[in-house]
Amino acid sequence: xxxxxxxxxxxxxAPAYDDPARIVEDKGVRxxxxxxxxGDLDTAEEYGYVTRGLKSRHIQFIALGGTIGTGLFLGIGRxxxxxxxxxxxxxxxFTGIAVFGMMQSLGEMATWLPLPGAIPQFCARYVDGxxxxxxxxxxxxxxxxxxxxxxxxxxxxxxxxQGAVGINIAAWITIIIVVIICLxxxxxxxxxxxxxxxxxxKIITIVGLLIMALCVDLGGSPTHDRIGxxxxxxxxxxxxxxxxxxxxGRFLGLFxxxxxxAFSYGGVEMVAVAAGEAENPRKNIPKAVRRVFWRIxxxxxxxxxxxxxxxxYNDANLLSAQSNGASGxxxxxxxxxxxxxxxxxxPSIINAVILTSAxxxxxxxxxxGSRYLYALAQNGQAPRFLxxxxxxxxxxxxxxxxxxxxxxxxxxxxxxxxxxFEWFQNLTTIASLFTWCSICIAYVRFHAALKAQGIDRNTLxxxxxxxxxxxxxxxxxxxxxxxFNGFFVFSPSFNVxxxxxxxxxxxIFFVLYGFWKVFKRTKWLNPADVxxxxxxxxxxxxxxxxPEQHPRNIIERIWFWIA
Numbered sequence: 001x002x003x004x005x006x007x008x009x010x011x012x013x014a015p016a017y018d019d020p021a022r023i024v025e026d027k028g029v030r031x032x033x034x035x036x037x038x039g040d041l042d043t044a045e046e047y048g049y050v051t052r053g054l055k056s057r058h059i060q061f062i063a064l065g066g067t068i069g070t071g072l073f074l075g076i077g078r079x080x081x082x083x084x085x086x087x088x089x090x091x092x093x094f095t096g097i098a099v100f101g102m103m104q105s106l107g108e109m110a111t112w113l114p115l116p117g118a119i120p121q122f123c124a125r126y127v128d129g130x131x132x133x134x135x136x137x138x139x140x141x142x143x144x145x146x147x148x149x150x151x152x153x154x155x156x157x158x159x160x161x162q163g164a165v166g167i168n169i170a171a172w173i174t175i176i177i178v179v180i181i182c183l184x185x186x187x188x189x190x191x192x193x194x195x196x197x198x199x200x201x202k203i204i205t206i207v208g209l210l211i212m213a214l215c216v217d218l219g220g221s222p223t224h225d226r227i228g229x230x231x232x233x234x235x236x237x238x239x240x241x242x243x244x245x246x247x248x249g250r251f252l253g254l255f256x257x258x259x260x261x262a263f264s265y266g267g268v269e270m271v272a273v274a275a276g277e278a279e280n281p282r283k284n285i286p287k288a289v290r291r292v293f294w295r296i297x298x299x300x301x302x303x304x305x306x307x308x309x310x311x312x313y314n315d316a317n318l319l320s321a322q323s324n325g326a327s328g329x330x331x332x333x334x335x336x337x338x339x340x341x342x343x344x345x346x347p348s349i350i351n352a353v354i355l356t357s358a359x360x361x362x363x364x365x366x367x368x369g370s371r372y373l374y375a376l377a378q379n380g381q382a383p384r385f386l387x388x389x390x391x392x393x394x395x396x397x398x399x400x401x402x403x404x405x406x407x408x409x410x411x412x413x414x415x416x417x418x419x420x421f422e423w424f425q426n427l428t429t430i431a432s433l434f435t436w437c438s439i440c441i442a443y444v445r446f447h448a449a450l451k452a453q454g455i456d457r458n459t460l461x462x463x464x465x466x467x468x469x470x471x472x473x474x475x476x477x478x479x480x481x482x483x484f485n486g487f488f489v490f491s492p493s494f495n496v497x498x499x500x501x502x503x504x505x506x507x508i509f510f511v512l513y514g515f516w517k518v519f520k521r522t523k524w525l526n527p528a529d530v531x532x533x534x535x536x537x538x539x540x541x542x543x544x545x546x547p548e549q550h551p552r553n554i555i556e557r558i559w560f561w562i563a
Contacts, residue, residue, distance in 0.1 A: 024541040030393065036538035037115075037378065050116045050374070051188065051393025054278045056287070056549075058192030060562070062364075063271040063288035064295060065199025068206055069361055070153065071264025072303055073354050077318055077333040079260040083253035084239035085232055085308025091257025092264070092304045094477075096296035099265050101474035102436050104464035105443035106272045107289030111462040112446075113536055114285060116276030116395075117375020119269065123438050124379045125531050126445040128524045133516035135438045136376040138509055142431035143369030144405035147362055149428075151176050152412040154358035160351045170413050180363045181403050184370065187392040188277045191367050198360035205353045206299055209334055212343075213306035221341035231312040239313045242491045252487065259485045262478070264300070266432040267361070268292070269439065273368045277393070280546035281539075286462035310337035362406075369402040370395060381516070430505040433482050440475035444468045449530035482506065 023041060024032030030051050034044030054062070079088045106119075115121050119139065124132025155172035158164045164172070183194045219226035240249030241256055271288050275281050311318060311333045321331045332354065338346045374395045376382035386398045447468045450457055457463050464470060486502025489495045516522065551557040 024538055024545070029538070029542040029545060032538040032541060033535065037535045047387040048389035048391070049393065050277050050389060050395065052277055052279050052281070053187060053189040053393065054192045054274055055189075056279065056284045057562075058189075058196055059271060059274060059278050059284045059288050060291075061196045061199035061203075062192070062274055063291065065195055065202055065360060065364075068199070068202040068299055068357070069264065069267060070150075070354060070357050071260075071266070072206065072299065073332050073334060073350070073357060075260060075264050076304060076307055077331055077336075078322060079257045080307055080311065080313050080333055081315075081319055081322060082239065082241050082260075082313075083257045084235075084237055084313045085305075086237035087239065087250070087254040087257050088260075088304045089301070089308055091254055092261045092300045095258055095261035095265060096300055098474045098477040099268055099436070100293050100296060101470040102439055102478070103268060103289055103292045105467070105471045105474070106269055106439050107286060107292075108460065108462050108464045108467075109443060109446050110272040110275040110289075111282055111285050112460060112532075114275035114278060114281035114539065115375070115378075115535060116273075117371040117373075117378070118272045118275055119435065119439060119442075120372060120375045120379060120381075122442040122446070124381075126442045126449060126525065127438075128517075129379070129381070129520060129522040130513050130517040131438060131441070132379050133376070133381045134509055134513035135435060136372055136379065136381060137512050138431055139435055140369050140372040140376065140402070142428040143365045143372060144402050145408075145428050147365040147369060147402070147406055148409040148412075150358050150362035150365060151180075151406060151409045154355055154362060155409075155412075157351060157355045157358060161348070168413075170410060173409050173413070176359060176362065177403070177406050177409070180359070180366050180406075181399075183363050184366050184399050184403070185394060185396060187394060191363065194363055195360065198356055198363070201353060201356050202360070205350070206303065209350075210302055210306055212346075213310055213337070216337065216341045216343075217306075217309050221343060223342050225341075227309060229309055231309065235312050235314045242488050255484070256488070258481055261300070262433055262481050262485075263429075265296075267364065267368075269432075269435065270364060270368055273371050276371070280543075282461045282543055283546070289462065307333045307337070311340070315340075366399070366402055366406070369405075370398040373398040373402060428505070429501060430482055430485060431509075433478050433485075434505065434509050436478045437475055437482070440471040440478070443471040444475075445525070445527065445530065446532075447471070448527040449532055452527035453530070453532060455532070 023035045027041075030049050031041070031044055034047070034049035035041045037049075038044050038047070076088060076092075079091065083091065109122050109126075110118055113122075117136075120132045120136030122132075123135045151173055154176050155169050158172050159169070182190075184191050215221065217227045238250040239253050240246065241253035243249040243252055271285065275285050278284050315336055317339065318331070318333060318336045321336075332350060335347045335350050338350070373382055373386055377384060377386035377398070386395065386401075388397055389395050447457075457467075486499055489498040489502060549560060551560050
């Protein structure tokens with residue numbers, strides 16, 4: 001594939017390709033990257049480009065915060081009541097290992113070519129334009145609807161406090177929408193600062209909860225009851241699910257936690273989406289990706305263990321909160337554990353953190369949704385005007401269109417309209433799993449392209465281990481979850497609504513793939529013809545412009561290690 005061929009759908013008839021290294025030197029990194037991507041400087045100046053305004057600490061905390069969401073505070077409770085403590089520990093561990101493999105694959109591609117939006121571009125470049133189209137639009141829709149869901153969740157969480165009960169929920173929805181649009185529309189650095197603060201709150205909270213769990217388990221609560229692993233014996237370590245047969249029921253309970261964990265880990269790939277706007281990406285992206293394993297181990301594996309020792313899976317308050325659809329922290333197993341330990345005040349603090357977590361997720365999904373739309377426009381698979389960026393480097397049309405979908409959140413205020421809103425949400429249930437599978441496929445083709453074009457992986461800035469077997473193993477794991485995620489709909493009798501919720505995402509993805517396949521008659525790319533280089537020359541030249549940070553004292557040394 002010749003230089004610039006990747007952008008022919010976007011830049012037909014453009015002037016001759018200019019030297020990106022010279023443009024980086026003369027006009028800066030931003031214009032150099034834009035000219036390298038679009039094929040000429042005139043187009044770059046016409047549309048502008050995103051700017052690298054996310055500092056190292058932003059990227060590290062986006063990566064950290066991206067793994068801590070409402071799933072860890074709320075969703076893990078339903079997994080506990082369905083499957084028991086040992087099952088959630090194993091389920092979150094197994095899924096975490098697969099997510100780690102996927103992120104290693106994504107990290108290698110994102111370090112080689114840190115592009116805005118990244119994932120649709122990798123799929124279109126290394127596999128097939130149709131896969132890039134399907135992944136991009138599926139991700140954009142999923143991000144936009146999840147944005148609505150998180151805004152709705154945040155507004156409902158506020159109802160936990162008595163003072164907010166009499167206020168129309170639409171007022172809270174409006175406030176949250178305005179805040180997250182303001183965080184995204186002016187400059188990416190503002191988004192980065194917001195996520196830095198949100199992630200800091202979540203990290204401090206989960207660390208505090210883990211310390212609290214250890215103290216309570218060892219008898220340090222006001223009740224002075226040493227719990228140990230009591231609840232693993234009575235009511236038991238594994239709960240029967242769907243089947244009354246002990247072996248089958250325990251296995252299905254364990255498998256249900258894989259599905260729950262996959263949803264909880266959703267958004268972990270967010271750091272690669274932000275790679276195109278990160279300072280010094282060849283240093284900061286590998287740094288974030290290498291720590292994925294420890295984030296998963298510390299937050300999710302230890303978190304699931306802590307919940308499993310503090311709360312029995314048959315706790316009456318937890319089961320009642322889930323069956324009644326209680327708002328906010330009432331459904332959190334952490335809050336149930338705090339109540340059982342007799343610790344006052346903490347439930348309101350946890351509810352405030354859940355509100356922060358939901359608001360953070362809404363902020364992040366507006367950002368990622370807009371960047372997926374921007375990436376699609378770069379692929380020539382979305383209208384060209386979406387490439388237009390402000391002087392601060394924000395693709396304002398992409399942000400505005402994605403933000404406009406948030407108005408659907410008002411449907412949750414009406415009982416009748418809420419049914420339609422829930423239907424929209426159901427279409428996104430397995431979108432992240434398709435994204436992860438697509439990342440693994442893209443990596444396998446990327447790996448083959450490097451080999452076919454004589455590029456030694458030992459020369460890469462970041463080389464993921466055991467490839468391509470790591471990517472294949474993760475792909476198989478996620479594919480199994482996609483196929484069997486709705487196994488429960490068949491017992492005790494077939495449930496049509498749950499079946500549609502579990503599986504409607506599959507035809508949606510393949511319809512998108514088939515549409516572009518037929519419309520553009522695309523083919524899977526030969527590894528020898530894959531475009532590995534468009535956009536890379538400017539990034540290579542920009543590497544020389546990032547200043548080296550040298551710690552001057554022990555405090556700076558620790559901070560540079562963290563962020």
